Amino acid sequence: MEDEGGAKESWEPKIIGFFCNWCSYAGADLAGTSRIQYPTTIRIIKVMCSGRVNPQFVLKAFQEGADGVLVSGCHPGDCHYIEGNYHARRKLTLMEDLLEFTGVDPSRFQMSWVSASEGQKFAEVVTEFTERIKKLGPQTKLSGGEG
Amino acid sequence: MGTYILENEEALKKVLENMLRKGMVEGVMVQTAGESGVFTSIITDPDFISKTAPLAPLFSNNNAVFLQNNGTRNIAVVVKPCEARAINELKKLNQINTDKLVVICADCQGTINPRDGLITEPLTEAKKKELEKDSIPIRKACTVCEHFTPPEVDISIMAIGTTGGYILATDREELLDGLELKAGEIPSGRNAEVEKIRKENLEKKEKMVEELDKKLGSPDTLVEFFKDCIRCDNCRDMCPICYCKQCYFETPLGDLRTDEMLHQAATKGILRIPPDILFYQLTRNIHVAAGCVECGACEEVCPRDIPLLDVWKSITGNVQGLFEYVSGMKRDEPLPLVGFKESELEEVK
Numbered sequence: 001m002e003d004e005g006g007a008k009e010s011w012e013p014k015i016i017g018f019f020c021n022w023c024s025y026a027g028a029d030l031a032g033t034s035r036i037q038y039p040t041t042i043r044i045i046k047v048m049c050s051g052r053v054n055p056q057f058v059l060k061a062f063q064e065g066a067d068g069v070l071v072s073g074c075h076p077g078d079c080h081y082i083e084g085n086y087h088a089r090r091k092l093t094l095m096e097d098l099l100e101f102t103g104v105d106p107s108r109f110q111m112s113w114v115s116a117s118e119g120q121k122f123a124e125v126v127t128e129f130t131e132r133i134k135k136l137g138p139q140t141k142l143s144g145g146e147g
Numbered sequence: 148m149g150t151y152i153l154e155n156e157e158a159l160k161k162v163l164e165n166m167l168r169k170g171m172v173e174g175v176m177v178q179t180a181g182e183s184g185v186f187t188s189i190i191t192d193p194d195f196i197s198k199t200a201p202l203a204p205l206f207s208n209n210n211a212v213f214l215q216n217n218g219t220r221n222i223a224v225v226v227k228p229c230e231a232r233a234i235n236e237l238k239k240l241n242q243i244n245t246d247k248l249v250v251i252c253a254d255c256q257g258t259i260n261p262r263d264g265l266i267t268e269p270l271t272e273a274k275k276k277e278l279e280k281d282s283i284p285i286r287k288a289c290t291v292c293e294h295f296t297p298p299e300v301d302i303s304i305m306a307i308g309t310t311g312g313y314i315l316a317t318d319r320e321e322l323l324d325g326l327e328l329k330a331g332e333i334p335s336g337r338n339a340e341v342e343k344i345r346k347e348n349l350e351k352k353e354k355m356v357e358e359l360d361k362k363l364g365s366p367d368t369l370v371e372f373f374k375d376c377i378r379c380d381n382c383r384d385m386c387p388i389c390y391c392k393q394c395y396f397e398t399p400l401g402d403l404r405t406d407e408m409l410h411q412a413a414t415k416g417i418l419r420i421p422p423d424i425l426f427y428q429l430t431r432n433i434h435v436a437a438g439c440v441e442c443g444a445c446e447e448v449c450p451r452d453i454p455l456l457d458v459w460k461s462i463t464g465n466v467q468g469l470f471e472y473v474s475g476m477k478r479d480e481p482l483p484l485v486g487f488k489e490s491e492l493e494e495v496k
């Protein structure tokens with residue numbers, strides 16, 4: 001899948017993160033309080049559980065101009081609602097499958113598991129994801145005015 | 148399972164009439180040849196059964212739509228395989244109570260939209276040639292249909308592989324009480340013949356998907372593909388699998404008024420009306436892909452002639468393949484988006 005628009009020097013990607021309250025959001029918080037450096041490209045939206053993330057949230061984010069979307073929840077087996085992250089994994093894999101079909105490069109979407117103690121992992125995930133989106137350039141497939 | 152011979156369509160009508168007369172069901176939903184055309188009807192008076200055309204190869208919409216939220220009274224329904232699959236899928240989604248239905252389904256060799264011609268005998272290869280000569284098109288969905296034999300139903304009627312007449316198969320022999328049907332056998336060559344047709348249709352389907360993928364491979368083609376959509380909601384309303392009581396697009400979030408439209412327009416300086424066409428289609432795709440029965444009803448009812456089925460063929464194959472699932476074939480089987488395995492999709496780290 002081709003994506004148009006090479007990245008300009010000054011351009012900074014906009015990344016929307018949906019993070020679960022109990023693990024990943026706390027992990028991001030830990031990164032902050034521990035003063036671990038991570039890119040400022042990410043805007044985090046707190047959800048109670050990754051299972052709350054409706055695939056429509058992701059599409060909507062792209063439609064409103066996000067260049068990448070990251071969904072993060074507790075590791076398998078650790079979800080505070082027992083199975084929310086397993087459901088999220090299936091639902092969002094389905095959505096990822098569809099993304100390709102829209103022409104949006106599916107690698108603009110990522111799911112990852114980050115626990116409350118993994119401030120370091122959080123920073124790494126965001127850094128790597130930001131690098132990837134920078135290479136892909138701005139997302140324009142779903143954010144045009146005609147759709 | 149009991150298997151019996153039905154000499155012809157009349158014998159099938161006798162089965163329907165018998166169910167009504169004996170009070171096994173209170174009505175039969177079946178195609179009827181009326182004065183103004185052939186249409187689906189619910190018959191409660193057994194004397195009307197003689198006017199029915201249960202196997203007429205016509206399809207204007209998927210009748211499973213009208214069976215959602217069925218009540219407490221028993222009804223028999225004669226449906227096409229794609230309608231029977233929709234019934235099964237809706238049963239798993241708790242939208243149909245199959246205990247109150249007697250689902251009767253026959254092999255389907257393709258259908259035509261009644262708008263294009265009114266034919267009451269089921270299609271055969273010879274009949275299809277005739278139609279071609281008269282330029283009466285078989286529905287596109289049927290030319291690429293992979294599941295044209297009955298899925299799990301109460302009574303299956305098999306035509307493919309027989310030398311004239313039909314074989315009726317059922318686990319519910321009580322539905323035949325009082326009839327004297329001759330025992331018969333599923334023809335030995337049936338499977339081979341079914342597979343042959345399936346292969347032909349599959350090849351056509353693959354070509355269809357390939358063409359679409361080629362088209363969508365270049366920038367902005369999805370917008371282009373849906374450019375004529377007027378958000379009339381026909382495709383949603385006539386889709387048996389799109390069953391929500393309240394659609395997102397009828398909530399304040401999805402049914403935008405001018406204030407929200409201005410807000411959306413402001414991010415790009417311009418907003419197309421009706422808004423959210425792509426978002427609407429993609430939402431339907433996400434909600435329906437795992438259950439779509441590829442009946443083509445959506446395309447049939449689209450006033451702007453958008454080739455919606457092509458999209459569904461492409462997406463449904465991928466998504467159901469991902470979960471190793473074929474929608475509607477069985478009545479009891481976990482739905483892909485309800486169940487999960489702990490150890491799967493482990494590429495998520």
Ligand code: SF4
Nearest residue numbers: 228229255257289292
């Ligand atoms: S899509 Fe298949 S099952 Fe449905 S009417 Fe056409 S041939 Fe029959």
Ligand code: SF4
Nearest residue numbers: 386439440442443445
């Ligand atoms: S999306 Fe179209 S083809 Fe699929 S089940 Fe609904 S009406 Fe039938």
Ligand code: SF4
Nearest residue numbers: 376377379380382449
């Ligand atoms: S039926 Fe056609 S025009 Fe109407 S909403 Fe669906 S795709 Fe759009």
Ligand code: FES
Nearest residue numbers: 020049073074080
């Ligand atoms: S609570 Fe964290 S994924 Fe469910």
